[in-house]
Amino acid sequence: MSHFDIQTRDPSSRARTGTLKLAHGEVRTPAFVPLATKAVVKTLEVREAAELGFDMVLGNTFHLFLTPGHELIAQLGGLHRFMGWKRPVITDSGGFQVFSMGHGTVADEIKGRAAQAASAGERAGAILKIEEEGVTFRSYLDGSTQFMGPETSMEVQAALGSDIALVFDECTPFHGGREYTARSTERTHRWLDRCLDWHAQSGPEGQIVYGIVQGGVEEDLRRWSAQEVAARKVDGIAIGGTLGEHKDQMFEVVDWALQELDEARPRHLLGIGEIDDLVRGVELGIDTFDCAMPTRIGRHGMAVVPDPGHRWRVDLAKARYRTVDEPLLEGCPCPACAHGYSRAYLHYLLKAREQTAQRLLTIHNLAYLQRLMAELREAIDAGRLAETAAAIRGGAFY
Amino acid sequence: MSHFDIQTRDPSSRARTGTLKLAHGEVRTPAFVPLATKAVVKTLEVREAAELGFDMVLGNTFHLFLTPGHELIAQLGGLHRFMGWKRPVITDSGGFQVFSMGHGTVADEIKGRAAQAASAGERAGAILKIEEEGVTFRSYLDGSTQFMGPETSMEVQAALGSDIALVFDECTPFHGGREYTARSTERTHRWLDRCLDWHAQSGPEGQIVYGIVQGGVEEDLRRWSAQEVAARKVDGIAIGGTLGEHKDQMFEVVDWALQELDEARPRHLLGIGEIDDLVRGVELGIDTFDCAMPTRIGRHGMAVVPDPGHRWRVDLAKARYRTVDEPLLEGCPCPACAHGYSRAYLHYLLKAREQTAQRLLTIHNLAYLQRLMAELREAIDAGRLAETAAAIRGGAFY
Numbered sequence: 076m077s078h079f080d081i082q083t084r085d086p087s088s089r090a091r092t093g094t095l096k097l098a099h100g101e102v103r104t105p106a107f108v109p110l111a112t113k114a115v116v117k118t119l120e121v122r123e124a125a126e127l128g129f130d131m132v133l134g135n136t137f138h139l140f141l142t143p144g145h146e147l148i149a150q151l152g153g154l155h156r157f158m159g160w161k162r163p164v165i166t167d168s169g170g171f172q173v174f175s176m177g178h179g180t181v182a183d184e185i186k187g188r189a190a191q192a193a194s195a196g197e198r199a200g201a202i203l204k205i206e207e208e209g210v211t212f213r214s215y216l217d218g219s220t221q222f223m224g225p226e227t228s229m230e231v232q233a234a235l236g237s238d239i240a241l242v243f244d245e246c247t248p249f250h251g252g253r254e255y256t257a258r259s260t261e262r263t264h265r266w267l268d269r270c271l272d273w274h275a276q277s278g279p280e281g282q283i284v285y286g287i288v289q290g291g292v293e294e295d296l297r298r299w300s301a302q303e304v305a306a307r308k309v310d311g312i313a314i315g316g317t318l319g320e321h322k323d324q325m326f327e328v329v330d331w332a333l334q335e336l337d338e339a340r341p342r343h344l345l346g347i348g349e350i351d352d353l354v355r356g357v358e359l360g361i362d363t364f365d366c367a368m369p370t371r372i373g374r375h376g377m378a379v380v381p382d383p384g385h386r387w388r389v390d391l392a393k394a395r396y397r398t399v400d401e402p403l404l405e406g407c408p409c410p411a412c413a414h415g416y417s418r419a420y421l422h423y424l425l426k427a428r429e430q431t432a433q434r435l436l437t438i439h440n441l442a443y444l445q446r447l448m449a450e451l452r453e454a455i456d457a458g459r460l461a462e463t464a465a466a467i468r469g470g471a472f473y
Numbered sequence: 474m475s476h477f478d479i480q481t482r483d484p485s486s487r488a489r490t491g492t493l494k495l496a497h498g499e500v501r502t503p504a505f506v507p508l509a510t511k512a513v514v515k516t517l518e519v520r521e522a523a524e525l526g527f528d529m530v531l532g533n534t535f536h537l538f539l540t541p542g543h544e545l546i547a548q549l550g551g552l553h554r555f556m557g558w559k560r561p562v563i564t565d566s567g568g569f570q571v572f573s574m575g576h577g578t579v580a581d582e583i584k585g586r587a588a589q590a591a592s593a594g595e596r597a598g599a600i601l602k603i604e605e606e607g608v609t610f611r612s613y614l615d616g617s618t619q620f621m622g623p624e625t626s627m628e629v630q631a632a633l634g635s636d637i638a639l640v641f642d643e644c645t646p647f648h649g650g651r652e653y654t655a656r657s658t659e660r661t662h663r664w665l666d667r668c669l670d671w672h673a674q675s676g677p678e679g680q681i682v683y684g685i686v687q688g689g690v691e692e693d694l695r696r697w698s699a700q701e702v703a704a705r706k707v708d709g710i711a712i713g714g715t716l717g718e719h720k721d722q723m724f725e726v727v728d729w730a731l732q733e734l735d736e737a738r739p740r741h742l743l744g745i746g747e748i749d750d751l752v753r754g755v756e757l758g759i760d761t762f763d764c765a766m767p768t769r770i771g772r773h774g775m776a777v778v779p780d781p782g783h784r785w786r787v788d789l790a791k792a793r794y795r796t797v798d799e800p801l802l803e804g805c806p807c808p809a810c811a812h813g814y815s816r817a818y819l820h821y822l823l824k825a826r827e828q829t830a831q832r833l834l835t836i837h838n839l840a841y842l843q844r845l846m847a848e849l850r851e852a853i854d855a856g857r858l859a860e861t862a863a864a865i866r867g868g869a870f871y
Contacts (some may be wrong), residue, residue, distance in 0.1 A: 119829065140822070143817070415558050417555070419541070
């Protein structure tokens with residue numbers, strides 16, 4: 076049985092709408108997937124993501140493995156019950172987090188996931204050994220020595236009971252060089268087979284598995300990795316790793332990978348979620364995205380606004396907002412804006428270090444992304460994606 | 474016109490139910506008043522206090538005077554609009570906060586308000602001079618020299634636009650001695666007159682004023698202060714200052730004051746909100762209470778539970794809750810408990826320093842106090858306060 080139905084194909088691009096049919100329900104695509112990295116959408120209850128209209132959240136294998144531990148979560152009824160979320164969950168494999176400890180600052184170059192990693196504190200951890208078997212590392216929590224390999228990652232994700240498990244991969248550094256990237260990508264393919272073997276034997280009922288395309292930023296390696304992953308019996312395909320130094324390179328790299336994939340299976344783009352990137356990813360045929368952006372910038376006092384000239388964001392901590400008696404975003408229907416808080420109030424709360432500010436901005440940012448994705452889905456279904464994409468890029472979408 | 478209607482008097486005690494009729498609506502009494510000290514109920518939106526059933530919140534003159542400033546709040550439409558709250562607001566005068574900087578650690582002895590003061594950071598400030606005119610102090614925010622006297626306090630409260638203003642008082646230290654307490658209380662009475670004079674001239678339409686009884690812990694001084702305050706044209710009377718070292722002394726002191734007051738005007742007990750204290754205060758005829766307890770202990774990982782043997786609280790950060798698959802409080806109808814989070818999940822969130830834990834506990838604690846006060850009101854109206862009070866004291870109220 077297929078886990079993914081394609082509904083409408085856009086005539087002007089490779090965009091499509093569809094439905095992921097997962098153990099805990101359906102996900103309308105293209106979709107943005109908010110992070111519930113540590114079994115919570117930071118500053119919110121996870122269930123509030125459903126109130127905002129999201130169908131799926133992303134949990135993190137690495138963090139939950141370290142604390143509170145997958146055994147405990149399993150004992151407490153699995154990740155869904157633990158965090159009070161009834162809809163689908165996708166779990167990242169932990170590969171990115173494990174390797175971002177070792178590849179350190181290079182991670183800064185890849186898709187902004189570094190700030191997420193740094194704020195989570197992984198930098199205090201360290202990779203001790205990368206071997207064929209897996210990775211030995213020092214926990215950022217207590218300095219203990221830990222091991223994670225393909226089987227460990229799948230075992231953790233099985234215990235968590237996610238709807239979609241991602242295979243364990245090495246997220247290669249941008250400056251690793253062709254030689255290292257080729258060897259690493261080849262090992263990632265061997266790990267992919269081990270993940271699929273483990274899952275075939277021991278995977279939980281109803282959980283599906285996505286492979287991850289690596290291969291760095293060189294065309295032949297990236298295409299080769301996409302072919303290798305597509306050749307396996309994976310239920311979907313995620314594109315991960317180093318995608319380049321700037322957006323044009325990033326989408327060139329993503330496009331190489333997508334050209335090697337069949338149409339039928341769903342595609343996830345890991346760690347990408349800027350407004351313009353979402354539009355471009357949808358046009359290229361990406362079905363789901365996850366990114367720390369909306370939640371992370373919210374915690375740093377920033378709100379998503381339709382302002383392409385300022386990266387679609389406004390920094391409310393700036394002194395100029397101290398006296399501004401205007402709403403965060405005029406006409407915005409989100410629960411935070413609906414109550415009419417002024418920019419001056421949000422500025423004040425941020426300066427007073429009141430958590431409520433971070434919460435309100437997180438709600439606004441997630442709501443904006445949810446509306447954006449709903450608008451893109453509607454546009455594809457209505458055959459007017461080109462106009463909608465142009466309007467969003469022009470800052471006309473609220 | 475009277476601002477306070479008494480509805481039912483309990484035959485077995487001095488408890489009464491009533492209604493405060495204020496500029497922004499009615500307050501059913503006896504009532505607990507959550508703190509919105511800095512124009513926010515910490516970890517929540519202020520409006521959520523209404524969803525929890527509260528009629529009034531308390532804002533703080535001292536903090537809002539320092540930041541963002543009462544002029545700015547007035548310019549932005551007043552405190553209600555600034556923080557998105559449509560119901561009544563009572564503002565503390567700032568006296569407690571100003572003097573807790575100078576009287577320092579003695580504040581620890583008075584009613585737990587010290588922890589509130591400390592967490593707000595006032596200790597970094599300092600009193601520079603106490604004079605007949607008022608108090609000169611150093612701001613805890615930026616070290617600047619600031620002045621607050623009776624007129625300043627009333628002016629700030631006028632600009633904030635609260636429904637009930639409290640007069641500016643000196644909160645005398647427990648170890649100040651009889652001589653100091655007598656002189657200080659006499660000055661507080663002179664400040665009361667100045668507050669009332671200012672308000673008669675310049676107070677905003679619809680704002681009513683409560684006097685504050687001081688007088689320390691000696692019977693004659695406390696009774697004298699109550700008589701002096703009661704003799705003024707105040708709309709209500711708050712009991713403040715040092716109330717003693719232990720609960721029996723505290724309520725003896727409160728009782729002396731109450732015995733000197735007329736029945737007609739509403740009485741507020743400042744900074745008191747432990748479960749057993751609320752019951753006892755209600756029995757003595759207190760109409761409204763404010764206290765940092767429910768919000769503060771929530772932020773410190775504690776939940777209010779019907780457990781008189783452990784001060785009606787449970788510390789979820791304790792290791793013993795790591796694996797406990799039970800709700801915070803079985804059968805509790807509060808929005809946090811209704812979603813079924815386990816103690817293990819709350820423990821985990823606290824350990825992971827996720828704000829969501831503090832928010833959930835704050836919601837639970839406030840909801841508990843709101844239900845408790847509603848139960849007390851219902852019991853008084855039904856003529857069964859004695860049974861209800863006994864049940865609450867016995868830990869039978871959920």
